[in-house]
Amino acid sequence: MGLSQRTKYSHISMKEQVDPKTRGLVHVAHHGTQGQETLAAGAGSGARRTTAPEGLRAAPLPARPREPTMEPTEGGEEERLVRCPVCLRELPAADINPHLDSCLHADGPGADLPSKRPRLAGGPPGSQAEGQEGEARPAAGSPVFSHFHKGRGGKQRSGAAGGSSGAGRDKAAVQPGHGCSAALCGESLAQKLEGKPLAERLRPDTLGDYVGQERVLGAQTLLRSLLESHEIPSLILWGPPGCGKTTLAHIIAKSSKKNGTRFVTLSATSAKTNDVRDVISQAQNEKRLFKRKTILFIDEIHRFNKSQQDTFLPHVECGTVTLIGATTENPSFQVNAALLSRCRVIVLEKLSVEAMEAILMRAVRSLGLQVLGQGDQHSAPATGSSSKSSEFPVYIEEKALNTLAYLCDGDARTGLNGLQLAVQARVAAGKTTPLNTTKGGSADGILVTEEHVKEGLQRSHILYDRAGEEHYNCISALHKSMRGSDENASLYWLARMLEGGEDPLYVARRLVRFASEDIGLADPLALTQAVAAYQGCHFIGMPECEVILAQCVVYFARAPKSIEVYRAYGNVKECLRMHKGPLPPVPLHLRNAPTRLMKNLGYGKGYKYNPMYKEPVQQDYLPEELKGADFFKEREI
Ligand SMILES: Nc1ncnc2c1ncn2[C@@H]1O[C@H](COP(=O)(O)OP(=O)(O)OP(=O)(O)O)[C@@H](O)[C@H]1O
Structure with missing residues (x-):
């Protein structure tokens, strides 16, 4: 590694020591991380690493391009070639810092989200989603980088990833090597099915790929025009699981990066009040020092108790942060009324069967499967399959997709998981099915049927229709x-x-x-x-x-x-139901007599106040006609 690179990180390190509370520090940590990645990529052995202090390294934060600090280099060091970890070009060591800055800057100010890191790790261009998966995760308790992390069901949320639009992604998946930037591009089917869940890999990046939710996001809706103009108000996204709340936040994150807004994610399942305070104090610094806005996304906001919610109330009020909360629970009960009144509540619905079919079809295309309609004849391997040529073509029955779209009850994650498991199981079993494909001929291929899809749902514990x-x-x-x-x-x-x-x-x-x-x-x-x-x-x-x-x-x-009480109460209800004529009046001696008139009418007359008696009191409490009734006697319930 050239001295100029070392100088760069030394400069950053100095900055951290100077101002450990400001954003300078925030960048320091990330620069420290990048520094290490650069060292790995640049491969200078024996290079001196400038690492951030322990606490800072635990919270890597987005890097922002900054002016390089050039110092005189040692003899001839700048002549050595160093590979840029971003674009992989080789440059003289002396030029690497300014080049690196411009390279980082090329993605715009929002590029300081972790989406950059896979590229630094040397992954293929466009493999950002992949790279994120394999990235060293930030230490627990680092609120800023727990983007889209979700505890429930072991779901993983990737950060506000970079990458090309989802539309391009689809295309790329069908045409491998075509400006390939999608997570699924260029892999064999088996590779596509391994590792990160399909639902996560196919999470849309743009509103164009976001299916359904027309009522709130259709053309001409207020929310869509706000999103398109990057005017993000504080929002509470309320809807059932898998309907696209986190995905919508992810899309907002991507689009807000374009105008330099920071997007920070906390999951209320794991974040503590102090994490919220940290984010807010960073947001204050950002606003004060850099005039930079912060959007704070809180997944499962209903898991925060009222006092935790109170922590960010004044900061939402004064605009330090724009809050986006996602919840599956009715926010009227789960979100502070004061906070709620400062947010727009967006009600997302279960995805319709049609929307689910569209989402599944996109997945089918990305996986390179071929849909087999009833009576269909096929003579070629799955079109668009990115499977290696040695693999059998994989077919899926159209009926299987319809069934899946119905059974997943408007939950896209469930649908995509079910599809993934069904295909995975079939591919792993490697069972080929002779298909009557051409007239008079047959071809081998793997067929995924309706039964397999149902099995797939069961395997993902989901053959459970929550509404049915x-x-x-x-x-x-x-x-x-x-x-x-x-x-x-x-x-x-x-x-x-x-x-x-x-x-x-x-x-x-x-x-x-x-x-x-x-x-x-x-x-x-x-x-x-x-x-x-x-x-x-x-x-x-x-x-x-x-x-x-x-x-x-x-x-x-x-x-x-x-069931003594249950049965007895049932008997009483039965008795009331069976009663013919007007219900008997309350016996006078049991009535309260708060006024003279009532007393004169005989209310309370003859009532024996039990505590006044040493012996058990003989007194009737049931109406005359029910005297002696025993509801505790066993009867048919
Ligand atoms: N409207 C949508 N359009 C396209 N894909 C979607 C949509 N909604 C969800 N998905 C897919 O389903 C996956 C899960 O969705 P998401 O995480 O947004 O659900 P959620 O509403 O946040 O659920 P939960 O409440 O369980 O967290 C996404 O990764 C994406 O692949």
């Missing part, structure tokens, strides 16, 4: 298993629901009911357990709350059971 019958079937199976004191079956049905994406509060509500209906007075503490479980789920959400529900479910399966 399966939802009721599973909760019923759980209830009956607990009633039957089968702790294994109880846990099984619980897991089937939670892994299928069921709302934990729905299960918790059922447990509250079960505590009274089936355990009742045999263990009155059961109700307390159930309510506590409900509150626990409410506080911490999935996936952490799953064990709370599991504990409660096992407690209930093992608990003694009594």
Whole structure:
């Protein structure tokens, strides 16, 4: 490595020491990271590394091109060729700093998001999504780089990635080597199916690729024109899982980079109040020193408690940050009213079957599969397949795609995961199916059928229609298993629901009911357990709350059971339903008599106040005609 490079990082290092609170520091950390990557790429052995202090290295932040600090070089050092880690050109060492600055600058001011890092790591141009996956992740607790990270279900969110538009991506995927910039480009089918989930790889980068949600994002809508003019108001994106909330934020991130706005992501499942404060103080510095705006995206904002939400309220109010929150829960209940009133609530819907079909078709094209309609005849391998020529062509039944679009219940992640697993399983099994392709001839290929797709959904734990019958079937199976004191079956049905994406509060509500209906007075503490479980789920959400529900479910399966109260109450209801004629009046002696008139009418007359009696009091409490009724006697419920 040339001295001038070392000088560059020395300069940065000095800056960190000078002003550890300002954005200078922020850049330092990232420059430090880049420095290391540059060293790796430039391959100077024995080069002196200037690393950021420990705490800073843990929070790599976007680099911003800066003026190089040129110092006299040692004899002839600048004559050595050094490879630019960005464009891979070889240049004299003396020129590398200014060149690097202009290279970094070429992406515009927003290029300081982590999308740049794969290129520094020497990945092929356009392989940014790939590179991000393999990147050293920022240390936990670094709020700024936990972009799109999501705890639930082990989902991974990539950062505000760079890369070409999704439209171009589709094309590129179908035509390998064609200005290839897509995550799936130039790989064999098996490679495309490995590693990062397909849903993540196919996350649209532009509004053009964003399917559905016409009501809020269609042409002429307010939100679309705001997004197109880069005027991003504070937003709460509310919608069911997999409908595109994070994707929309990702698109906003990409587009906001164009006008130099910073985009920072926190996940409320893992971020602490201090992380929020850090982001806000950085945003304040950015605004004050660089007039740079910050958009703060908080995924699963409903997981923040009210006081955490209060932390950013004044800063949203005064415009230090523009907030974008994503939530699957009704924001009226989960988001501070004051915060809510400062945000526009965008209600996203479950994706329609048509929208899902479009998303699946895009995936099919990217994977290079060929759709086989009923009665279709094919003579050639899958068109557009980027599979290596040694691989069999892979076909998928049109019916299989339709079924998938229906079964995934408007959740694109579920649909794409199901498709990925089905194809993966078939390819791994390597089973070729002779297809009657041409008249009088046949060809080999791998066929993915409707059955395989259903299996694929089951394998991703998702053959569970949250809105439909399966939802009721599973909760019923759980209830009956607990009633039957089968702790294994109880846990099984619980897991089937939670892994299928069921709302934990729905299960918790059922447990509250079960505590009274089936355990009742045999263990009155059961109700307390159930309510506590409900509150626990409410506080911490999935996936952490799953064990709370599991504990409660096992407690209930093992608990003694009594339906005495449930049955008796049912008997009373039955009695009321069966009563003919007007309901009997409340006996006068049981009535309260707050006024003289009421007293005169006989209200409360003859009532025996029990505490005044040492012996049991003989007194009727039921209406005359029900005297002696015993609702606790066993009857048909
Ligand atoms: N409207 C859409 N158009 C195209 N693809 C979509 C759309 N919505 C979702 N997807 C696909 O589904 C995947 C998951 O979507 P996303 O992460 O945006 O869902 P979400 O609403 O944030 O879900 P969750 O609440 O579970 O986090 C994306 O990576 C993308 O591939």
